Amino acid sequence: MSGPWGWCLAAALLGGALVATNPDEQDFEDFAGERLVLLADAELCDQGGLPMVARLLIQNCSELVQGQRAVLGRLALQGSRRINAGVFSLYNTEIGGQTLLPGLRLPRYRILTLGVAGQLVMLQASADEA
Incomplete structure (x- = not known):
């Protein structure tokens, strides 16, 4: 089929495929958990962000952080506003700023993520020292 109807059919099929593969909130939660x-x-672990006392108490910082993937993903989803345009989604996320221990405060992160065609991509990220 050629002509204008062919192009309309191709556009409709492409649009339908993008809608069907638009990542949902569970996909975003998994993605955000991995990135966080x-x-x-x-x-905290590589750059020595933990206070000396905490470093003495925590034997394996990386393992402890890795175990928080699901919690961090849920936290990111709760701190996000999703704009669902059907063929793509934008997630505007703001998390952090909490005090964990005396002298240890999390930075505040602002992240803009695009979800399209089954993929999630961070478009913009910034951190403010809280």
């Missing part, structure tokens, strides 16, 4: 674990591990 990487961020937290780097901030």
Whole structure:
């Protein structure tokens, strides 16, 4: 089929495929949990973000952080506003700023994520020292 009807059919099929593969909130929660674990591990464990007392008490910082993947994903989803345009979604997330221990405060993160065609991609991320 060619001509204008062919193009209309192709556009409708492409649009339907994008709607069907638009990542949902569970996909976002999984994605965010993975990314936040990487961020937290780097901030707290690799860069020595924990106070000396906490470093003495916590034997395996990375393992402890890895175990929080699901919790961090739920936290990200709760701190997000989703704009669902059908063929794609935008997640505007703001989390952090809480005090964990005396002298240890989480940075506040702002992240914009695009979900389209079964993929999630961070478009913009910033951190403010809280």
